[in-house]
Amino acid sequence: MSQIEQVQTEYQQFIEPFQSLILSTANDKGLPNASYAPFIVDEAKNFYIYISGLSTHTRNLSTNPVASVLFIEDEGKSEQIFARRRLTFECTASELPRETQQWEQIVEQFQTRFGQIIEAFRGLPDFRLFQLTPQKGRFVVGFGAAYNIRQDDLNQLVHISGGGHGKKQE
Template sequence: MLSDTETEKSLAGYRAFLSERKTVVIATKDANGEPFQSIAPFVVHDGALYVYVSEVADHYVYLRDAETARVMIHGDESGAANIFGIERASFVCDVEQKQEEGHDAVFEAFGERTNAKMVDLLRGLDFHLFRLTPRDGRYVVGFGKAFEVSFD
């Protein structure tokens, strides 16, 4: 059992980890029910992850057709003290496709985290916004150190 100090330190590390990462690995199923993984930039807004993906990418169709997906946000393996305990968080998420209208704050967040001019350019193309609302989560902070977590 962790002490209150150790728990607070782990919680602070978890929050910092989520705020520093810019991409998420998304696991869905393809049209044949086979596992499919992709990676996309994400932002956090209103208790959820948002990704913005192109219609020409395979993961667009798989996200569009999915009710749930599993996502993983992972740390930099080059800085890991033990590769078996690389820092990561994974969540089961409910998937919803969203209209761009009414989500200006999400696009502002994308612009701040990536490149505002690029985001403006993509908004005129075949990209679609998805909200991934995390449910069950697990955070691994090192070898033998794993915590059940909520996204917030």
């Protein structure tokens, strides 16, 4: 197996152990907020988060529907703290209307994955379901081993070459 094939396989499996994603949003003035949310993902790599309307990230997504999503290797499992394996996506966000067929299907998937607490959330009118649609991404597996995720095919990686650490960027 070639190196790119090995990294490609690792990319396809990277988010499997994660139950939550790190979420970066910004308000209408551009002020950032870092948070997290439990998620589910579909085959097209859309992420879904079911979040309280009382939270800062929900207000931010409602007024500024863009987000960055991060999955990062646990510090305790990392061989080098400066080169933790990580996957990021720049996403557009859209709220799914309550009580639609798509909303019901996604919330059922949340209940299957996270249990009875989702049943309680269904009865809370402030809980909202957002779809985060990746526009582009990057998978970093170590020093000098960074890959862009193809915008036209989110399943394919392209190695980033040139520049390098310590070289002046033009």
